[in-house]
Amino acid sequence: MDSYTRDGLVFDVRDGGPADGDPVVLxxxxxxxATAWTAVAGDLHAAGLRTLAPDQRGYSPGARPSGRSSYRVRELTADVLVLLDAAGLGSAHVVGHDWGAVVGWALAAWHPERVRTLTAVSVPHPAAMAQAFVTSDQALRSSYMALFQLPVLPERLLLARDGAALRWMLLTSGLSPELSEHYVRRMQEPGALATALAWYRALPFDARDPVGTVRVPTLHLWSTRDAALGRTATERSRRFVDAPYRLEVLEGVPHFIPEVAPGRVAELVTEHVRAHG
Structure with missing residues (x-):
């Protein structure tokens, strides 16, 4: 499977590993x-697992609809459900990082019959995040989100001087020069950064559509050098999971966990899948 379609949108997908392996959506x-998962996926394949890693809405060149309402979490989760249908899967293990973790939390809460296990990397449960905004330094850590709400200006700032600001942000967050350059080039594609930022700009819609309690086995990975996400929301996430829950703290690892610590991520995901498969 190299791609799938939904409502006229075409999503690019990396499908790898043994065809009969337990399926893991990344x-x-x-x-x-999807290249964020390349090293993780290789280890998962070696462990006998199949992986499906889509370039999500706004990131696949053929799936960049206009309007921030097109990027509500309800739409993002529906994209993954259609991916499962296209792959002939009734359910799968779901692993999400950053915004992908938000989609994972929502999928597990709203469609538990389609999610065998959840692994949320970096980002806490949305309700825990909301609580932490008023009880910790999380609002300060997330202040960049307010900038991203503005029209046009963030794109100009991040892409000025051949993407210098975006490149600096990625490098200082722990990514290699090679990966940083790859992501900058992708965001320089026509319309790519605007549709990626539309996930943030849809947050006012998402605030009226709470995620709720997760009732599937959940593994939560958080790293101590994540400047954007603090410990308070991370530790409160267990309150919103009514199922086996494990928090794994990666010491000294920055935000981009899948790229920086792929071996550890793959090891923990494999353990989680085998424990609850």
Missing amino acids: LHGFPQD
């Missing part, structure tokens, strides 16, 4: 794409 965040 959901990337901002401003990444």
Whole structure:
């Protein structure tokens, strides 16, 4: 499977590993794409697991609709359900990083029959995040989201001087120069950064559509050098899971966990899948 369609949109997908292996859907965040999971996927394949890693809405060149309402979490989760249908899967293990974790939390809460296990990387449960905004330094850590709400200006700032600001943001967040350059080039495609930022700009719609309690086995990975996400929301996430839950803290690892610590991610996901498969 190299692609699938939904409502006229075409999504690029990396489908790998043994065809009969337990399926694992890998959901990337901002401003990444499916290549964020390349090293993780290789280890999962070696462990006998099949992976499906889509370039999500706004990131696949054929799936960049206009309007921020097109990027509500309800739409993003529906994209993954259609992916499962296209792959002939009734359910799968779901692993999401950054915004992909938000989609994973929502999928597990709204469609538990389609999610065998959830692994949320970096981002906490949305309700825990909301609580942390008023009880910790999380609002300060997330202040960039307010900038991203503005029209046009963030795109100009991030892409000025051949993407210098975006490149600096990625490099200082722990990504290699090679990966940083790859993501900058992807965001320089016509309309790519605007549609990636539309996930943030749809947040007012998402605030009226709470995720709720997750009732599937959940693994939560968080890293201590994540400047954007603090410990308070991370530790509160267990309150919103009514199922086996495990928090794994990666010491000294920055935000981009799948790229920086792929071996550890693959090891933990494999353990989680085998424990609850």
